[in-house]
Amino acid sequence: QVQLQESGPGLVKPSGTLSLTCDVSGGSMSSSYWWSWVRQPPGKGLEWIGEIYPGGNTNYNPSLRSRVTVSVDWSKNHVSLKLSSVTAADTAVYYCVRSPGYWFFDLWGRGTLVTVSS
Amino acid sequence: QSALTQPPSVSGSPGQSVTISCTGTSSDISDYNRVSWYQQPPGTAPKVIIYQVTNRPSGVPDRFSGSKSGNTASLTISGLQAEDEADYYCTSYTTSNTYVFGTGTKVTVL
Numbered sequence: 001q002v003q004l005q006e007s008g009p010g011l012v013k014p015s016g017t018l019s020l021t022c023d024v025s026g027g028s029m030s031s032s033y034w035w036s037w038v039r040q041p042p043g044k045g046l047e048w049i050g051e052i053y054p055g056g057n058t059n060y061n062p063s064l065r066s067r068v069t070v071s072v073d074w075s076k077n078h079v080s081l082k083l084s085s086v087t088a089a090d091t092a093v094y095y096c097v098r099s100p101g102y103w104f105f106d107l108w109g110r111g112t113l114v115t116v117s118s
Numbered sequence: 119q120s121a122l123t124q125p126p127s128v129s130g131s132p133g134q135s136v137t138i139s140c141t142g143t144s145s146d147i148s149d150y151n152r153v154s155w156y157q158q159p160p161g162t163a164p165k166v167i168i169y170q171v172t173n174r175p176s177g178v179p180d181r182f183s184g185s186k187s188g189n190t191a192s193l194t195i196s197g198l199q200a201e202d203e204a205d206y207y208c209t210s211y212t213t214s215n216t217y218v219f220g221t222g223t224k225v226t227v228l
Contacts, residue, residue, distance in 0.1 A: 036217070045121070046156075046164065046207050048217040059215045062119060095163060103211040104154035104169035111163055 002027040004096045004109035012090075012116050018083040022096030022109060028077065034099040035079045037070060039092040040111070047092075049081065051099070086116045122146065122208055122220035129226040130198045138223045140191040140208035146218055152211035153191040155184060159204040168193060195225070203227045 008020035022035075029035075036051040050060035050070045060068050069082045079096055094114055098107040123141040130136040140147070140155075147153055151171045156164035166175055168184035171191060181196045191210070195202055208220035 038219075045222040046209075046219040048209070048219060051217075061216060062214070102170060103150075103152035103217075104166055104209075105156070105164075106166055106169075106175070108163040108165070 002098075002107060004098065004107060006094060006096050006109045006112040008112060008114070010113060010115060012086055012114060013118055014087055014116055016086055016116075018081070018086050018090060018094075018114055018116070020081045020094055020096075020112065020114070022079040022081075024077045024079070029072065029074060029079075032101065034101055035070070035072060036097045036099060036105065037079075037081045038095045038097050038105075038108075039090075040095070041089075041092045049083075049094075052079070053101075088116050090114070091116045119145075119212060119214070119216060119218050122210060122218055124206075124208060124220040124223045126221070127224045127226065129228055130195075131228045132198055132200065134198050135194060135196045136198060136225060137195075138193045138206055138208075138225070140193070140210075140220045142189050142191075142210055142218070144189065145214070146210040146212040147186065147191055148189045149213070150211065151186070153184070153186060154209050155182075155191075155193045156207045156209070157202075157204045158207065164207060198225075198227055200227050 005023045031054045034053040037049040052070045067084045093111040095111045096109040097105045155168040158164040
């Protein structure tokens with residue numbers, strides 16, 4: 001049973017860079033899957049951040065494109081997210097998400113809360 | 119890109135049917151069958167219940183069904199049960215190769 005586990009600092013200072021890692025366990029990161037990050041501010045709705053797909057190409061939410069990088073380390077079985085120049089508006093639960101390539105998300109991590117505060 | 123529009127809340131008694139709408143534009147919902155729906159009980163991660171407009175993953179009860187007409191997709195829960203109380207989100211892949219989520223709908227079982 002493949003599982004996704006997000007990890008990283010729970011507190012980031014304003015103007016800093018948020019860095020998260022998603023460990024894929026229970027199976028390998030097959031090149032058939034696409035990997036996304038989704039976030040959810042406390043008490044609010046879901047927002048798609050970006051994806052990386054077979055071949056290493058990426059797509060990003062236009063509102064975040066200038067600040068975000070999604071990458072994959074196939075040898076370590078993990079997906080990474082970097083979001084720069086963070087503000088309080090970036091405080092959210094961040095989810096690592098898998099897509100089988102048919103425009104939906106079939107597997108979600110449990111999420112990790114990141115708070116932006118000084 | 120703007121979020122897809124959903125009603126903030128819907129409610130129904132056990133056994134009744136409720137329908138949640140999800141309205142987008144020609145850049146997302148209308149031209150493609152790339153709409154999916156997610157159920158998120160409080161304090162948990164979302165779970166897919168409908169993909170490609172009408173398909174149910176294995177294990178999802180058949181009381182959940184999806185449809186689409188023009189720029190609006192819909193999720194219907196027939197035979198509402200107490201365990202269906204949750205937040206529901208639609209999402210669509212767009213012509214810009216991005217995803218956009220709906221604003222979310224809270225389903226309350228009376």
